[in-house]
Amino acid sequence: MTSVDEMLETLTTTGSRPDQTWTTGNVAEAFPGVFTTFGLGFVFTAMEMAFRRMFHDLGVYSAAEIAVPENAEECFWAVFDGWAAGNIDKFRDIANRMPGTTASAVEQQLFGFVRPETVNENSFRRYPFILGKAPLWLLRTPERHDALFAELRRWRLEMLPRIEGMDERACAATIADAQARCEDIMSIHMGVAMISSSLAEKVADVAEAAEQTGLEAALLSGVGSVENAVAHDLWALAHEQISLREFTDRHGYHGPNEGQLSGVTWRQDPAPILARIEDYRSIAADSPRAPRARSAAQEATRARALQDLLAGTPRFKRPVVAALVKLTARYLALREQGKAGYLLTFDVARAAARRMGSLLVERGILDDAEDVFHLRCDALESGIDIDQRDIVARRAAQYRERQQIRLPKSWTGSPEVVKVAEEERTALAVGEVLTGVAASGGVTEGRARVVKDPDGVELDEGDILVCETTDPAWVPLFLVAGGVITDHGGLLSHGPIVARELGIPCVCGTEDGSRRILDGQIVRIDGDRGTVEVIDGDRSLTTS
Incomplete structure (x- = not known):
């Protein structure tokens, strides 16, 4: 097993139990790409504690369970070769404790798939605590969430102008403050994500x-x-x-x-x-x-x-059904607000880290201010007096190597790492159909644009955006795109939510759509059925 401290130092987890299952699905959307040492150190404990605080607030966890485990394999998430992965077994365990849902339903909503061999094992042991705490949490959360988000926006605008004049101690204090605020918004956001998944499942049931x-x-x-x-x-x-x-x-x-x-x-x-x-x-x-x-x-x-x-719907059920749909809509809006909330804390922390990097360059500790992201977050907060250039060089080289690999969507035990250059890219032929999750309704045809970097491509009106996953930085492309196809995610992932808000078809969870659809192919996307069909194989572009 790998201790949390070892994982924070090496940015990888080794020796995972052979029966333990992980996924890059929903976690990859929140934290796409490879972690730096500073980035993981900043967010790991905040996110793990946020999960545990949230489940305690809902009555799912006892007070004794609000602590970061010693071993990474016992946490809700971990990193493998710098890439984030969620512990499916932990989320299924939580779902098994909660009324009104099942482990399989949560797995489907959060990760876009359910393993056929799994069995739901619902337990009633925590029901009294959940029924005593969760309804009050459900009613109070929208107002609390709005207030916390507004405070984070105010705090960010107040802090950013100050950072340029900070010394190292003030930078360290600002990073620590940002961590604490990140944990606070995450602890509510994770609950919103779980509740919205459960509510969305109920909406599907009544439909x-x-x-x-x-x-x-x-x-x-x-x-x-x-x-x-x-x-x-x-x-x-x-x-x-x-x-x-x-x-x-x-x-x-x-x-x-x-x-x-x-x-x-x-x-x-x-x-x-x-x-x-x-x-x-x-x-x-x-x-x-x-x-x-x-x-x-x-x-x-x-x-x-x-x-x-x-x-x-039978007349006597209509008021309850209408209230359910209204509440679900409110929680879906909060779900995206929560993501924006923790990104506000990131922005202040990265500004303070870069200021710290500049100060370390002045003292001869680093060669470049950007090198600060290859230092441990806890080391920066406690103070650094020793030359870090050799450590940075080693970690930066490893970071670049890890950018050239990918993890599978899910695995049991240890992941099989694939080098990007060696990935199988069997192109879809004309008439071939790719299947995913029907995430935003509508049918349209257009030129596929396979995009790795949202800033590195020009979309024409009606082009079909094809990518691994999306985050808010991709929003400027959505208004131009005629439809969206993603490899990862489920109905409540970022891409589908934005697609529904803008009224464009979306098929998500295709697993390998960005590798099998060729840039320039003409495709038909059916967001009602969750299918993508190549209707013209001619290509006039190169992959972006």
Whole structure:
């Protein structure tokens, strides 16, 4: 087994039990790419404690279970060769303790698949505690979540201007403060994620009972995600209704690789945003493609879907069903707000880390300020007086090597690492169909654009965005895209939620769509059935 400290030092977990199952699915969306030493040190304990605090608040865990285990294999998540993976067995154990859901349902909602050999083993032992605590948590959370998110936004704007003048001690204190705030928002966000999954499952159940299976995608549209605000404000920026400074004050914590502390945000480099301005400037205020028009259209879609659902529901059940759909929509909006919340803490922490890096360069500890991300977070907080250049060189080389590998979507025991250059890329032939999760309804055809970096491609109107996974930095592409296809995720993943908010078809959880669909192929995406078909194999582009 691997101790947590060993994992934080080596950025890998070895000796996992042969019967233990892991997945890169939903975790890869939150933390895409390879961790640096600083990044993992900052987020690991905060996230692990957030899980445990949240489950205690819901009554699922006892007070004795609110502690980070000594061994990485006993945690809710870990890293393997720098890549994050979730412990499926831990999440199934939690689901088995909770009323109103099953381990298989949670596995499907969070990770987009269920292993056929698994068995649900529900236990009633914690039910009295859950029934005593969870309803109150459910009622109080929306208001608490809104208040905490507003405070994080205020705190970020207050802290960022101060950081440039900080000394090392102040930088260390700021990083520690950001960690604590990250844990706080994560502890609520994780609960929101679990509850929203359970609520979405109930919505699907009532749709099926009303003989309208599949209606849940429309019922979960138009919920008012914070991602809508990014699209709305980007349009406003393009039409000179707000300034670039106003935009970055509101959304500058987003950017390429934003799920990693070493990423460069729009606040630091707005070039990715400015590159999309013309796309948004061409959209008139009264165009149905305008972000606010799309949001209104999706709200109307949800309203019609609710009417259809209620029409097929016995009259005496309609008030309860309507309340369920309303509550689910509220929690889905909170789910995206929570992601934005922890990214706010990341933005302050990365700014303080870079300032610390500059100070260490001045003292001859580092050669480059960016090298700070290859130092341990706890070492920075306690103070560093020894030359770190050799350690940084070794870790940086290992970081670059790990960027060239991939882990499987799921595995039992130890993962089989695959080098990117050696990945199988059997292209889909004309007429061949790829299947995934029907995540956002609608059928459309368009040119596939296989994208690795959201800043490294130009999409034409109606192109089909094909990628491994998405985060908020991809939102500027969604308004141009005619549809979205992702390798990872389920109905409640980031890409599907944004696709539903903007009213474009989405098929997620295809596993290998970004490797089998060729850039430039013409594809038909059916977001109602969860299928992608190649209808023209001619290619006029090279992979982005």
